[in-house]
Ligand SMILES: Nc1nc2c(c(=O)[nH]1)N[C@H]1C(S)=C(S)[C@@H](COP(=O)(O)OP(=O)(O)OC[C@H]3O[C@@H](n4cnc5c(=O)[nH]c(N)nc54)[C@H](O)[C@@H]3O)O[C@H]1N2
């Protein structure tokens with residue numbers, strides 16, 4: 001096992017050259033990465049018209065391992081025709097995510113029918129006929145449509161439109177398993193669903209608080225901005241139950257100073273218990289008020305309910321806050337002091353905040369803290385949900401949600417004369433449950449791995465397995481294709497973003513719309529996503545005065561529709577000619593007027609939950625990603641930054657290993673009411689707060705209950721109580 005003592009750095013650069021050889025040479029990979037396409041991995045918004053490896057502020061070269069993994073995956077040779085007869089479904093079910101991913105690019109539509117031993121290649125026509133004949137025999141509300149966040153705005157918009165014209169609002173995206181709590185929470189607190197800051201603001205702040213995230217591994221380009229905060233003399237506070245190496249030290253390949261000397265990232269690191277965020281955030285807020293560092297005029301002028309909120313903070317007890325967060329009053333007061341001294345603070349967060357039953361309240365609590373000192377609605381300060389998939393935000397903006405924004409709904413009906421269903425659409429987990437109880441009979445997925453991303457993996461397999469038709473538009477094979485087998489399972493091969501014949505657009509987490517030029521197809525076979533969707537639309541809905549599906553194969557026609565109906569998106573019309581990428585109007589808040597009806601922000605009190613999992617053999621367990629995987633696709637067994645060489649591990653504090661009478665690396669059975677994993681190693685990991693454990697997603701999904709945040713419908717992927725016993 002290689003050991004590293006910083007994130008990024010030479011290990012990342014060595015990796016680049018290794019992957020370049022796999023992709024057919026450094027030059028070939030470099031050219032692919034430099035093409036004018038938005039980066040395929042996280043939502044920081046690299047690339048686009050500035051060319052790959054350039055961020056929204058023009059900084060170059062911004063490389064990260066993930067984008068290289070994604071690119072080399074798309075540059076693989078094709079899965080050959082004999083693959084499907086050589087490998088049975090039973091074989092494929094034994095394969096690891098990595099084996100499936102690296103078996104090549106999908107180039108032919110394939111079909112599996114119930115009971116068959118193998119998938120077989122079929123023609124596009126047969127695939128469409130099968131989908132058409134089954135879906136036309138159903139009532140539209142017996143189907144659901146799930147979208148990952150990799151596809152373009154154009155594909156997302158068109159498919160949600162097709163699903164609605166066909167007759168259902170059962171349209172949702174991976175956000176329900178990701179940042180939904182951020183959207184819901186921000187809307188309640190501030191009347192917006194997205195970041196209130198731009199990348200430029202990040203270059204102006206003097207304090208960045210990163211809560212419940214590991215951007216060193218998952219959003220490496222954000223580290224550039226964080227080192228700048230430090231170099232300006234600012235503070236970087238990390239709140240995370242795990243001391244993540246990359247958040248402590250990082251070397252940024254584009255920055256010679258950090259490569260030579262190691263950039264220190266966090267100036268301050270605090271480790272609450274898993275699920276302790278409401279307590280620690282309230283404690284910081286309480287201490288801010290106790291030292292009179294809050295901005296009373298701002299609260300009274302620009303927020304609702306300031307007095308009752310301050311009263312609520314006042315009556316919280318320090319001992320309760322300490323017990324429920326696992327952080328001392330002294331530390332909470334220390335953070336409050338740092339915050340009190342800041343002139344411009346930005347609050348960033350990811351899944352450690354959203355993957356809880358109180359995910360929305362976690363986001364409200366961050367907004368409360370920001371509002372307390374007037375840190376939203378001014379330059380260099382505000383809220384920064386750090387998004388996952390490269391276009392997950394855009395997919396949501398253009399209408400891939402069960403309920404359309406009224407502007408989009410009305411706009412579509414008025415401008416384009418289409419008529420849309422008004423039934424209530426289901427969220428992702430509701431769709432899984434309806435599939436399990438037989439109410440839903442067919443599903444169409446635009447990318448993603450709905451099986452692999454679900455809690456309670458056994459339940460997910462059963463639910464999808466009960467469907468009559470399960471269709472995915474995919475670039476490569478994943479575990480869902482092998483395990484979620486309906487009466488008929490169809491995989492339709494599609495082009496990646498940088499192979500599209502026409503330009504497409506994507507939206508970054510900073511509300512910046514990028515244009516991707518597309519490029520030549522690497523392999524014969526896969527079709528453009530919008531071409532496949534238009535064909536589905538034509539078959540399921542048919543042409544009418546309102547919509548001609550052949551026109552909808554033109555990205556420019558789709559963008560015209562988007563420009564007319566999606567709020568803030570007017571500038572997208574003609575972007576293929578103007579090439580002008582743009583910031584969506586009305587999203588960045590640089591003055592304290594909020595998107596709520598009365599323009600005021602809302603301060604929220606909430607109940608502070610007890611910590612679960614306190615029995616002798618229990619731990620609170622988080623399921624997380626390593627830097628060697630992208631969601632359900634595991635590229636490497638090792639987790640370089642956490643120093644682990646394998647994934648069948650429960651990472652736990654040495655004190656807990658001792659307390660439970662175990663030996664380090666002893667084989668254990670990890671179980672709860674949902675499932676069990678036996679033979680895992682109890683690995684000593686002193687970077688985690690005692691009482692808590694870490695396991696890798698997606699393998700650990702057999703242990704994750706289907707418990708949702710009632711407000712956002714997001715599963716509590718980070719708060720799983722498990723019992724640990726010798727195997
Ligand atoms: N390399 C890589 N990059 C990715 C992805 C990937 O799979 N691989 N996925 C992309 C996607 S879709 C997303 S959503 C993002 C995810 O990015 P992250 O949210 O950073 O990823 P996770 O691995 O889910 O880790 C969450 C972090 O939250 C911490 N945490 C867990 N529970 C708690 C808690 O209760 N409180 C607090 N304060 N912290 C907690 C964990 O210790 C961990 O450091 O990354 C994106 N980028």
Ligand SMILES: Nc1nc2c(c(=O)[nH]1)N[C@H]1C(S)=C(S)[C@@H](COP(=O)(O)OP(=O)(O)OC[C@H]3O[C@@H](n4cnc5c(=O)[nH]c(N)nc54)[C@H](O)[C@@H]3O)O[C@H]1N2
Pocket residue numbers: 148149150151174175177178179351388389446447448449450452453454455473474475476477478494495496497529623624625630631632633697698700701704717
């Ligand atoms: N236990 C646990 N579960 C989790 C999480 C966790 O932290 N813990 N995280 C959750 C989160 S944050 C998320 S976002 C979800 C992820 O959920 P998903 O987005 O559903 O899953 P991915 O693994 O990102 O999907 C990968 C697949 O997308 C396809 N693909 C890649 N590029 C393209 C493209 O350009 N077009 C098309 N059509 N397909 C493409 C490939 O076939 C690839 O196999 O998982 C969630 N599940």
Ligand SMILES: [Mo]
Pocket residue numbers: 177178179388389
């Ligand atoms: Mo995500």
